[in-house]
Amino acid sequence: MYDLFLNKINEKVHLTNEEREKIKSYLTFKKLRKNQYFLQEGDDAKYLAFVEKGALRQYSVDDEGGVHIVQFAIEGWTVSDLYGFFTGEKASYNIDAIEDSELVVIDRQSNEEMLATIPKYETYTRLQITGAYIAMQKRLNSITTLSLEERYKEFTKAYPNLHERFPQHMIASYLGLQPATLSRIRRRISEK
Amino acid sequence: MYDLFLNKINEKVHLTNEEREKIKSYLTFKKLRKNQYFLQEGDDAKYLAFVEKGALRQYSVDDEGGVHIVQFAIEGWTVSDLYGFFTGEKASYNIDAIEDSELVVIDRQSNEEMLATIPKYETYTRLQITGAYIAMQKRLNSITTLSLEERYKEFTKAYPNLHERFPQHMIASYLGLQPATLSRIRRRISEK
DNA sequence: CGATTTTTTGAATCATATCAACGTACGTGG
DNA sequence: CCACGTACGTTGATATGATTCAAAAAATCG
Numbered sequence: 001m002y003d004l005f006l007n008k009i010n011e012k013v014h015l016t017n018e019e020r021e022k023i024k025s026y027l028t029f030k031k032l033r034k035n036q037y038f039l040q041e042g043d044d045a046k047y048l049a050f051v052e053k054g055a056l057r058q059y060s061v062d063d064e065g066g067v068h069i070v071q072f073a074i075e076g077w078t079v080s081d082l083y084g085f086f087t088g089e090k091a092s093y094n095i096d097a098i099e100d101s102e103l104v105v106i107d108r109q110s111n112e113e114m115l116a117t118i119p120k121y122e123t124y125t126r127l128q129i130t131g132a133y134i135a136m137q138k139r140l141n142s143i144t145t146l147s148l149e150e151r152y153k154e155f156t157k158a159y160p161n162l163h164e165r166f167p168q169h170m171i172a173s174y175l176g177l178q179p180a181t182l183s184r185i186r187r188r189i190s191e192k
Numbered sequence: 193m194y195d196l197f198l199n200k201i202n203e204k205v206h207l208t209n210e211e212r213e214k215i216k217s218y219l220t221f222k223k224l225r226k227n228q229y230f231l232q233e234g235d236d237a238k239y240l241a242f243v244e245k246g247a248l249r250q251y252s253v254d255d256e257g258g259v260h261i262v263q264f265a266i267e268g269w270t271v272s273d274l275y276g277f278f279t280g281e282k283a284s285y286n287i288d289a290i291e292d293s294e295l296v297v298i299d300r301q302s303n304e305e306m307l308a309t310i311p312k313y314e315t316y317t318r319l320q321i322t323g324a325y326i327a328m329q330k331r332l333n334s335i336t337t338l339s340l341e342e343r344y345k346e347f348t349k350a351y352p353n354l355h356e357r358f359p360q361h362m363i364a365s366y367l368g369l370q371p372a373t374l375s376r377i378r379r380r381i382s383e384k
Numbered sequence: 385c386g387a388t389t390t391t392t393t394g395a396a397t398c399a400t401a402t403c404a405a406c407g408t409a410c411g412t413g414g
Numbered sequence: 415c416c417a418c419g420t421a422c423g424t425t426g427a428t429a430t431g432a433t434t435c436a437a438a439a440a441a442t443c444g
Binding site for chain 1: 252254258260262274275278307311314315317318321322324325326328329330331332333335336337368
């Protein structure tokens, strides 16, 4: 049940059987139906989710009710409102399921305990967040550097799996443009 | 000479004298004159810099020669091309000094050794990068959510110290807009 | 199959970029 | 310390690209 998650850790820091079991003892499992929330703005973001199966999105909602997707998550990815998770402040993002999903859930307290008592878990966490940071910097750079058309191309190339799984208007939101604009960009590309 | 850096670590994870000394033994010190490069695109990004004094910028250059600032760094901040630093791939960013600066420099190998042998250094690193990740996510969100005017206001409010220290065209670059546009935005704001 | 959501398309509008000129500040060498 | 040259900031006119609003077409779901 927790294998994908444990294997993911194991890839980065080799675990003994004992460590595997110890980590397992902190984990819980959760199923989410399509459209269900994992987190809502204003909640206490007490949990961190590792996706075993399914697909989720993390987004903010602006004053006019516009949705802005900051992250997608599919199998093997981790999601949470990290700011809320670490500070205890109210969540400023929403997270919900785009497909029926299965999650490995870690609560704040368990996370702290694992970080404090399982050095390899801390190492895993550090590597994980470092990778996420680098990816985000790249994304930021592509937003400020590239034309919309190049941005879209880069996205489909970098994440063909996301591109297939999420509806087009969500991808538009993730890329920071209007659905109508993305539609036109796609036509321009296909006409070449 | 390394006090600011060691105190910064100490704030997050309390260090014994022994640990302080051990960390010190890995550090080197470097002065940079205004306009000098710390890193150039294509270099091996072997080093990570903690700014003791001065101000630097990290930026990429696009095909048309346009400069895009991804990060500023002043006293107490850390800079590097993290992707290159961790993977050994060639740097894709440039980093240079905007003022005469003094840096605490850590090379890749020292970093690895400290991570492996000083648990508190790893903890510090994890906390540090987590904070950087959260800040960047917020920045990304503000880019896709806010109007340019709001973005500029948010920036001046969040980083008044950066705002004072860097020339306006660099701030424009950081915010992802043209110098001429920033000038107009400032006028609009001041006319209110 | 019908109902709802998503995507496409068109036309008008708006915001920002671009290009160019001017004024000002800045630092650098004489 | 002044004068010159270069870099920086401002402003105007114009061009460009994305948004907005609305409606129709297509796809998806129950």
